[in-house]
Amino acid sequence: MSDRSPVVNFPVLREPLLSEMSGPGRNGMLVPTPFDVSRCTDVDVPSLLPALPEVSEVETVRHFTRLSRLNFGIDQGMYPLGSCTMKYNPxxxxxxxxxxxxxxxxxxxxxxxxxxxxxxxxxxxxxxxxxxxxxxxxxxxxxxxxxxxxxxxxxxxxxxxxxxxxxxxxxxxxxxxxxxxxxxxxxxxxxxxxxxxxxxxxxxxxxxxxxxxxxxxxxxxxxxxxxxxxxxxxxxxxxxxxxxxxxxxxxxxxxxxxxxxxxxxxxxxxxxxxxxxxxxxxxxxxxxxxxxxxxxxxxxxxxxxxxxxxxxxxxxxxxxxxxxxxxxxxxxxxxxxxxxxxxSLGGEGLKDATVRACLNANYLKNRLKKTFALPYATPTLHEFVLTDKNQKPQGVSTLDIAKALMEFGFHPPTVYFPLVVQGALMIEPTESEPVSELTRFADAMEAIALAAGKRPEDLHETPRGMPCGRVDEVWAARNLVLTWNDLNPS
Amino acid sequence: MNIPEQLRYTKDHEWAKIEDNTLRVGITDYAQHEMGDVVYVDLKPTGTKVEKGDPVGTVESVKAVSEVFAPVSGTIIETNAALEQSPELVNQDSYGQGWMVVIAFEDAQDLEALMDAKDYEEYLSAEAK
Amino acid sequence: MPFLPTSDEDRRRLLEAIGIPGEEELFASIPAHARYRGTLKVEGPLDEHSLRSLFPMAASRVVFAGGGIYRHYIPSVVDAITSRQEFLTAYTPYQPEISQGTLQAMFEFQSMMASLTGMDASNASMYDGATSLAEAALMATRAKDLHRIVITRGTHPAYRGVLKTYFRNSQGVEVVEAPFDRETGQVDLPVLEKLVAEDAAFFIQQPNFFGVMEPLDAVSRFARKASFWGVVVSEAMSLGLLKPPGTYGCDVVAGEAQSLGNQANAGGPLLGFFCTRKEHLRRMPGRIVGLSRDNAGERAFCLTLATREQHIRREKATSNICSNQSLCALKAAVYLSSLGPRGLREVALQCASGAHALTDALKDLGIAPVFSAPVFNEFVVRMDERTRQRLEDTGIVPGIPIGEHYPEVPDGLLMTVTEMNTNEDIRCLIEALS
Missing domain, CATH: 3.40.640.10 (Type I PLP-dependent aspartate aminotransferase-like (Major domain))
Structure with a gap:
């Protein structure tokens, strides 16, 4: 994997909703039946079955497996969400x-x-x-x-x-x-x-x-x-x-x-x-x-x-x-x-993890502050905040930087928080990252900054090659489709 | 930035149009621009009595909530029902179809505290610094 | 050291790049008097093999315990899917472009919960049944100026407890209990009706903590005298058999859905759910996934109605909840997809039938249910502490003693049957009791 070229980690696919996959009688799961149901006479059983989709086991497995491939987890790569401490889960x-x-x-x-x-x-x-x-x-x-x-x-x-x-x-x-x-x-x-x-x-x-x-x-x-x-x-x-x-x-x-x-x-x-x-x-x-x-x-x-x-x-x-x-x-x-x-870590190991978390964060900060604005010069521990101040005049915002990082195979940092810093990018690498991954992340950030100077409009189109492009949150909030019933009102 | 001559303004970026004894209120072009796409407007019902500075409603984008304050004391006598279905009117026509409430004011003296277009423009450029 | 990939050589390189002589300098901003110079008295490091031997597990052979946490059969599919790291190790789906998996699965969870409860909308989960009820009551107070929250005494004792904790500092809102009928085990209808008023919200658990089915038809006839009312569910499996609670016209259906695809887990994580009507959407707690489209016009999902939440509205938020029980909700979604409508109905019927079988078998020993109203899969009998202890010593958990919470039934024992029990379990219990 080259350090400075974007990678595409996701298959381009759209997965239908369970409700769209459903077909009558398709569900064949056998449940344990230890008891004789004819005894159950005092319960008024409604004739209408619960409104759930009917899909086979194979379809259930494929559906959710495909959905899982549209996600990004810590086992896939660095997840530097500030104040969220996305470290390895043993x-x-x-x-x-x-x-x-x-x-x-x-x-x-x-x-x-x-x-x-x-x-x-x-x-x-x-x-x-x-x-x-x-x-x-x-x-x-x-x-x-x-x-x-x-x-x-x-x-x-x-x-x-x-x-x-x-x-x-x-x-x-x-x-x-x-x-x-x-x-x-x-x-x-x-x-x-x-x-x-x-x-x-x-x-x-x-x-x-x-x-x-x-x-x-x-x-x-x-x-x-x-x-x-x-x-x-x-x-x-x-x-x-x-x-x-x-x-x-x-x-x-x-x-x-x-x-x-x-x-x-x-x-x-x-x-x-x-x-x-x-x-x-x-x-x-x-x-x-x-x-x-x-x-x-x-x-x-x-x-x-x-x-x-x-x-x-x-x-x-x-x-x-x-x-x-x-x-x-x-x-x-x-x-x-x-x-x-x-x-697993013990008393010494817990402290060692802290030291390495701070070491990783300070290494990244020290390198990235040459390219991105650092709002506070005060020393930091396990995370640090940069801003888009240097990129803003080129028409590139924190949001663009965050979205572009996805193309390099990283989850974006925490963005626009804390509120006291305009255009904040809050980065927490944690102790879980090897030096190679830290370097790859810093390379990616620098590549984005370089692109901001040359082709800022490209960054507005990011992320490309993802399961979907930028999602229209305004449409979602104005239309409020919250269940599949809202999608096909009966 | 669009700042119509004939309107009055507040430091919280509301505009006010004097119509006899009532005041039509909305948020300024600057405010709608700062908010981004408005997705929901929630207004106090007609008949609500408000003191100057009380909230008369809230405006929401996907990432922010902002209160709209009464520029004068009085009673809300009309609200813009169109915003319920079409909150985007606040973005598209903030001084027109994007109006929010009409307040029957009690004391015409309240009006004197409002800025005219020139003052508001100066206020905006001072705030930008 | 496990999970720490930087080698000593790496550390030297990093220090050099930062330009500090040693790791101690990383902490120079911490004043000396605030530093800890000791070594934490924590055991370890332990290797995996030693860790495993620290956590042996042994369970009783026959278990008739429920009371809000249920042992239902979970198809292999559920763990196979939900242990996938893409779901397990992901964060909250704030970045929709790389979280479509979680987002769509939550949309499907919301859809299925709304269907099962007969409501318009569901959020993407709450911590558990108890906090879900407390949040429903908070939501009720936001809708109207209320002075009273009425809760049926047949509601799970822990749910009532948490409700009272959440309301202990609320000004001018008192939490009142509506008693149950000692004969039937159902809510005392005339008393409930008297407590219900314009300035009150009320909540009723169905089936109630005693397993008894409440007369929701009768309740719904006067329910609208209250400004707000809700049905609480602690055994979600009942939704496979009973009429959806939403059909009675309530404002909210809230509770516990651990039964749907989640293990008992020694008590947690559980799965709070929260369903409501369109008109209350903007007062709802918790995360909600909405359908939308991406910049190419294709269908995509994202979190929506976020302005209700703490990260935007801060002190005015509808709830302080941030982390929820997303993975547990995913388990429920996979479970419901696996079972489908017939499977869920079948399991629910098995539970109800098993409870009948156990009741009948106990009757032959002269042990009769304390309450006369029909039950779903749980019922209360009387059993003295010594008998119960004796059974437990032989590896049989006959149920949960409830006397601590209900002095009305000092020797009450709540017995639960699910499809995980067998006729052989019943035979063992009867034999041990004879």
């Missing part, structure tokens, strides 16, 4: 998780070893974050944020306080303010300093007796470590407020710095980012919440506890708890995958 973790598959959680014989593993995971996460308590149940990062903010709200009311405001830096993910709203808070956006991190002196002006917490991502979405974090924590605590940390970017810190040591009171992790569990095309994720001692009594029920004999059990009787946040115990199979990842 196969052994999938295999071990699949052993849990048949276990019903109420089968105690099968479930008690699982519970022990969950307890081990909890202990590992507390050690990694330097925190005292942990709830594994939130099903995703945003769910963890909501849980954490409810815990803070509860702790405040236990103190006899009703504080209503949460401060959120302008570089924050949208989930942060949204989770605060659902938890019953209002949010106030605070600007980050000139160098891309929050200044304790700037924070002071926002602190009053109504501030419940500051919700901060560290390192932030610019990849910059919040250098005044301990002073920020001190100011918050002095004000009776809590420090919440969004752990989306923990891949920059594992083994290098611990949120608990910086004064963080409450945080969540994204196991599907930092701990290598697969994203599954959007989920399932997992968003454990970690807290300091003071907040522990308020964590969701049930809690996993270990008695003196080493026996692990679930404790439902937690009178100060905010209550349940999930149907059961969260995404258990994802939790187990994360534990397998952690044990």
């Amino acid at each position: 196969k052994i973790a999938d295999e071990i998780a699949s052993r849990l598959a048949p276990v019903h959680p109420c089968d105690r014989r099968a479930f008690s070893p699982v519970l022990k593993h969950l307890f081990t995971l909890k202990t590992c996460l507390q050690e990694i974050c330097g925190m005292d308590g942990c709830c594994l149940w939130p099903a995703a990062g945003a769910h963890g944020e909501l849980t954490g903010m409810l815990v803070i709200k509860e702790a405040l009311s236990a103190r006899g306080q009703t504080r209503t405001k949460v401060l959120v830096p302008d570089t924050a993910h949208g989930t942060n303010p949204s989770s605060c709203t659902i938890a019953g808070f209002t949010t106030a956006s605070i600007p980050s300093g000139r160098d891309g991190f929050l200044l304790a002196s700037d924070l002071k002006g926002f602190l009053d007796s109504d501030v419940a917490a500051l919700m901060i991502t560290n390192p932030n979405t610019l990849g910059i470590f919040e250098q005044e974090i301990t002073e920020i924590a001190r100011l918050l605590h002095e004000n009776g407020s809590f420090l919440y940390m969004d752990g989306a970017n923990m891949n920059a810190l594992v083994g290098i710095a611990r949120p608990g040591d910086m004064g963080v009171d409450c945080m969540h992790l994204n196991l599907h980012k930092t701990f290598g569990t697969p994203h599954g095309g959007g989920g399932p994720g997992s968003g454990p919440v970690l807290v300091k001692k003071e907040l522990e009594p308020f964590l969701p029920r049930p809690r996993i506890v270990q008695d003196e004999s080493g026996q692990v059990s679930l404790m439902g009787d937690c009178p100060e708890s905010i209550g349940q946040v999930h149907s059961l115990l969260g995404n258990v199979a994802v939790l187990v995958r994360a534990l397998v990842y952690i044990l």
